[in-house]
Structures are given as structure tokens and as C-alpha cells.
Amino acid sequence: MWMKQAIRSTKRNPSHFEKVAKHYNSLHDSNSTVPSVNVPTNSKPRRGRPKKNKGTPLMEKMPIKFQPHISKIIDVLPDGNCGFRAVAALLGMGEHLWHDIRKKMIDEMKIRAEKYGAMYGAKLCQTIIDALHVAPEELVTEEKWFTIPDMGYIVATTFKVVLITLSNSGSTTFLPLAGAAPISHHIIVLGHVNRNHWVQAKLKGKHPIPRTAPQWRYHRDSDAEGWETSYKRRMTQYQKELEEQNLTKEQIVVDLTKD
Template sequence: MRAPPNKVSTKGRRKGSSKKVTAKSIKVPSQRSTKRLASRWERIDVQYPGSYEGSNSTPNTVIPPKRVKNQSLRPSMLRQIPEEFHPFIDSLVHVEGDGHCGFRCVAAMLDMGEDEWPTVRQNLIQELDTEFGMYCSIFGIAEANEIRCALHVTSDGPVGDDKWMTVPNMAYIIATTYKVVFMTLAISGCSIFFPLRGSPDPPALHKRMAVAFVNTNHFIGVVLRDGHPMPLTAHMWTYNRRVEAQTWVDPYSARIAAYSAYLTAKHGGGDPSVVDLSEE
């Protein structure tokens, strides 16, 4: 931004005839008028195009990308993701923590933009209603109804924990609704969810999505590089998926087995998917 080339006199009346501003110039009473502050800025813009490109008056507005990725990995967040995934983390997708964070993560990771969380909720309700019998056989009628109640909201404001995204039950619905390989990461354990129905696409076209549960009350998205470990398959998928969906796991079997072996060695043998909750 540069100053006007000529000094502007602010005292008295201009001597001589006043030259009217043409239609091609800025539409203000005079080239030298100081009565409207905006004219000073407008004249600078005309005389020196591009000198004020950051102004709100600029007609071309830069729209931020729908998918927000924070390249600076927060140590506090990383500590809550199993260390074996750290070398493969490209970025973390941080979303607003208003009770809709899980659905915001799904929307952001699908390149819809996190503010499309109502669409995600509605899509999950539609899937649940379409295959209600299947989900009742998996979760039970009472829990299936509870899931539907948790998905339904009547406003776009913050909500309590009764409306949060819950894992593992909603993870099955997410994977099936969007036909994605859905991974959940947490220090307490990691799982992978495949669609319960529908034939898989060729492996090269598979969409993979990962979310991490942090701070005991918040979800963030995790963008992983190729070759990352594959968590253990969610237990109920094996017994409840339809026949046409059984090959979803095939391209990942070797990596899942490798991760299982890693957990076995790390925890000193035994089934890593079993946690002893006895007092002893």
C-alpha cells in the first residue's frame, strides 16, 4: 500500500475549476475530497492495483479447504495414541469439542467439512432404519433404539454425553454407511471396523479413516501414511457381517496378523484382546 502521489490540502476551498470524476474513476465527489475516508483507500486501490489484496472489499474470497489438517502434532494428543502408529501419522484433524466431535471428525475425514456433522448423523439414522432388523440382531432391540436416540438431535448447539458418538456400536454403522475401513485408536485399545454389508470395491479404491479418542471426552481425526499398522478386527463384525462383505478383510489380513503378533510380544503372550477385570 502506497500513499497518494500528491499532498492533499485539507484547508479552504480548491482554487480553479473542480474536475468531475468520470465513470471510469472512483465514484466520489472529488479526487481530492477528504470527506469520506473510504475514498482514500479506494483511490489507492485504483492507482496501485493489488496494493490492498487482503481487504474485505476484495471480490475474490479465498475459501479454506473443507478438510482441516494441523501439521503440528500436539504432544499431549500423541501420548494418547499408541506409539506404534506414531511413525505413520501425517497429521491430526482437530475439530470443535461440542459433543458432536465424533461426527465432525467423520465429516472432515470425508472431505465434507466438519460443519456437515448433521448430515453424518442423518445418514447414520437412515442406515440404521433401513437395516434395523440387522442392527437389532447385533445390539439388541433396546440398544438399537438407544443408538437411534443418541444420533437424533433437535438443535445445532452443544449436546451432552448421551448424544456423543459411541464406539464400538456406532463404528459399525459408520463403516457400513460410508463403505469405509474405519479405525479407532486409543491407549486402551484399537479396532478396525469393516462394512457389515455390501461387496467391497477393489483394494486400491478402499477408503480408510481413523479417529482417536483423547482426553476421555473428545475425538480427533488421524491421517495415516500408507503402510501403517492395522488394528484387530472388531469382534462382532466376524459373526454378523453378511456373506457378500466377508472379503473386506482379505487385503489386510497379513497386516492385522502382524499387529496381533506385535501386541502378543508387547504384552508377554496371551490374547491381547482380552482384558482381566478381576480385583486381583
């Protein structure tokens, strides 16, 4: 599903650093209830205030229809780089290498400047590049968060992975824009919670896959077509489950109107 409104990463809550850091460390595990607040990496003042997790487990913040297919939710530090941290961790690099993710995405945009220019236009391309440019100790503000859909294609193409983003605002699959598909694909999954924080998601077996983001078909290279072929059946499964869920909701509404 294409999401016109960009999804962004975590805001900051600097005034409660010590309290939040202590609480985060005491709760942090692979599926704990961790507030989506900011835990700064140093004591410098931060700007912005996140929406706090009011005790709902992260799993319950995933799309209802996808929850049965999720085996684990793994949180990352909510310091404004959470989307990049989650990508780094899912690639096996460790979330502390979030800055490398940003740099490699910038390199990708430079290599395929013409392609991204055709997709986004010069102004948005520059906005994305500016958002990716962050010094290791920089105070990251909203304009430099990880955004979807803008950065989804860049992640998939840079790291040659299938990127799935899960959100109650809509779930999408991003495929590489260039390069032939290998025999074995690497799928990474990001979950978006509280409208301001990214987490890692681990899926079970032959899980369904959301439909491909629409711009992929118009801007991919011809040799990249094979990336979608392997997933058409699972995308059909996803659509079927979505329609069944919507049908169930409609039936419930009808039942509620009966005497």
C-alpha cells in the same frame, strides 16, 4: 480389540467460552497442542465439564506402538459433536456437516433395522437412534456423544469405509456389514484422547491394522466377507508389533528386579 465400555466424545465447559475460544483459535493447526475442552458454537449455556489437555501434544496421546505410523493429527471443534465432525472431515465433506453424518447413520439403522436389532437388541438400538437424533442448535449432552463400539459398524456400513479407531483403551477396525468390497478401499482413522474427545488421524503408507471388531464375523452379510481379505497380512503385522511391545514391557519388569 473389542472394548466393552463405550468410548464417548467431548463434554462441555460453557462457563469459559470466550477464553477457550480465543485460546483454541490461537493454537489450532494440524498437530498443535489444543486443550480438549468445549468451544460452543453459540453462547447458550452448556452442560458438563471436560477433562482439560494439560499441554501434552495430541500425537503423544495416541497408542505408543501406533505413533510411528501416524503422519498427522488434525483436531476438530470439541463441541460434543467431535466424533461426527471428525468423520465428516475424513470423508472430505468438511466437519461443519456433522449433522449430515448423524442423519445418514439414522437412515442406515432404519434400512437394516433387523440386522442391528440382532446385533444390539431393541433397547440398545433405540438408545443409539436417540443419541443420533440432534437438532442443529441443540445442546448436546453426554447421552448423544459418538460412541465406540456401538457406532463403529454403523459408520463403516453407512459410508462404505474401513473405520479404524485408535485409543489407549484399545484399537479396533470396523468393516461394513453389507455390500461387496470395492477394488479400492477408503480408510478413515479416528483417535480418542483425554477419554472424551475425538480427532482425525492420518496414517503413513502400509501401516498395520488393528484386528476386526468381533461382531462383524457373526453379523456381516456373505457378500461383505471380502472386506477383511485385503487386510489380513496387515492385521497380522499389528498383532506382531503388539506382542513385541508386550514382550519388551515384560523384559523391563524383569530387569528392574535384578540386583
